[in-house]
Amino acid sequence: MTFVLTWLATLLLVALPLPLVMAPYLPHWPVLFVAWWALFQNHRLSMTLLFIAAVPFDVLYGTVLGLHSLLFALVAYMLTLLGARIRQVNWVRQSVVVFLVLGIAALVGYWARTLTGYDPDLLVLMMQAAIGAILWSPVRIVYGWLSQFVSEPVEGTH
Amino acid sequence: MRPLFSQTSVAAVRLVIAVTFAVATMLIDSRLDGLQIVRLAVKTALWPVEQIAGFPANATRAVADWTQTRTQLAGRLESLAIENERLLTEQLKLHTLRAENSELRRLLGVRERVNERLLQAQIERVSNDPFVHRVTINRGIAAGVQIGRPVLAADGLVGQIVSVYPHASEVLLMTDSTHQLPVQVTRTRLRAVAFGTGQLDQLELRNLPATVDIVAGDVIETSGLAGRFQPGIPVARVIEVIRSPGQPFARVLCEPAAELSTLTLLMVDVSDEEVGQ
Structure with missing residues (x-):
């Protein structure tokens, strides 16, 4: 239930009608969603679930199908391995680690977009990673709150 | 549910499988264009989400329309009347040019565009990805929109239709790096x-x-x-x-x-x- 709720919340954030010029300054919400799940509830995730959950984001963004599945798998892998070490550290350190993971995901995203005929700007992707890391703490709190809302409290989110 | 990555080696294997599937999907979609049906099904299923997400903006616009003062409306009406007069004059010239064009095409034996029709559409949302210049419009298959149709604005060309859904379509802007x-x-x-x-x-x-x-x-x-x-x-x-x-x-x-x-x-x-x- 928490997964569906947080997934729908992320879909709504991505589907918000905003001016085209704002796009470079928006965080990559779906990757933050996966980061939260990989850090705090990875025992309830599966690779198939992530693969399926990623497809609507590709459709909403208009990106090639499979791009978000790739990013989700990478972020989930890295943060699940790091999870035990960074789950309890303060929010600043956690944001730094999240930035590094999002930065690696941005590099892979850059490669994948180039592979499919796009001409992305790495600086914009890294800026999105930085904005995502800055917003990590509020995102973590909101997802934690959503989790509590459906009576599934999560360790280490408060 | 089974843990996602219980051991590092298992995790690495699962990651490799997931990455392989994802890259294969990307290649099939981008090179072979073979997943349009998936896109159509998912986009149709996402329609309620898009409507909910667009509600605040639509409601704000509706409230702004309602709260316009009489003076603002009168001013807008006046400017529209002036614009209408100008367009009617332009239309007179256009009729003459059309007739000339038709005659010239007949003389040259060139096929004429018949039943020229422009369909007005409103932008519902734009892609929030900075590298994808696509917009969703509120006209789809039901209104007769087809893939490949040109999309125009008052000043010139905008792009073309790349995906059509029952009640919406996606327009690829001509500034998109794949266009x-x-x-x-x-x-x-x-x-x-x-x-x-x-x-x-x-x-x-x-x-x-x-x-x-x-x-x-x-x-x-x-x-x-x-x-x-x-x-x-x-x-x-x-x-x-x-x-x-x-x-x-x-x-x-x-x-x-x-x-x-x-x-x-x-x-x-x-x-x-x-x-x-």
Whole structure:
């Protein structure tokens, strides 16, 4: 239930009608969603679930199908391995680690977009990673709150 | 549920499998265009989500419309009346030109565009990905929209339809970095291809020789080659021609005729007859 709720919340954030010029300054919400799940509830995730959950984001963004599945798998892998070490550290350190993971995901995203005929700007992707890391703490709190809302409290989110 | 990555080696294997599947999906979608049906199904299922997400903006717009003062409405009405007068005068000229054009086409034996029809559409949302220049409009299969149809704004070409759904369509803007458009320079009839640069205010004409006769201010229009766009639709205006010493090609940068960053209303060309001879 928490997964569906947080997934729908992320879909709504991505589907918000905003001016085209704002796009470079928006965080990559779906990757933050996966980061939260990989850090705090990875025992309830599966690779198939992530693969399926990623497809609507590709459709909403208009990106090639499979791009978000790739990013989700990478972020989930890295943060699940790091999870035990960074789950309890303060929010600043956690944001730094999240930035590094999002930065690696941005590099892979850059490669994948180039592979499919796009001409992305790495600086914009890294800026999105930085904005995502800055917003990590509020995102973590909101997802934690959503989790509590459906009576599934999560360790280490408060 | 089973843990996602219980051991590092297992995790690595699962990651490799997931990455392989994801890359294969990407290649199938981008190179073979074989997953349109998945896109159609998912987009249709996401319709309620898009409506909910668009509700605050729509409600704000509705409230703003309701709260306009009488003076504001009167001012708007007056400016629309003036604009209407101007358009009616233009239409008179257009009738004459159409008749002349029809006569010339008949004499030359060139097929005429029959039942020319433009369908008005409103932008519902734009892609929030900075490198994907796509917008969703509120007209789809039900309104007769088809893939490949040109999309116009008041000032010129905007792009073309790339996906159609029952009640919506996706428009690929001509500035998207995957978009290429056959064009010509109005002044010299020089043919070229306009490439999207991934920036909303820029197109580029590539592979033109350094000695090409093109200057800043030249108007670029569709050439009609490839049969998708009617010839003569304004596309862009040349803003800079870069000729580097020793380089065989010039870089020609253009600014789109339509203001793509502030679009709200669009026209989809749903004419029955394709361009051609």
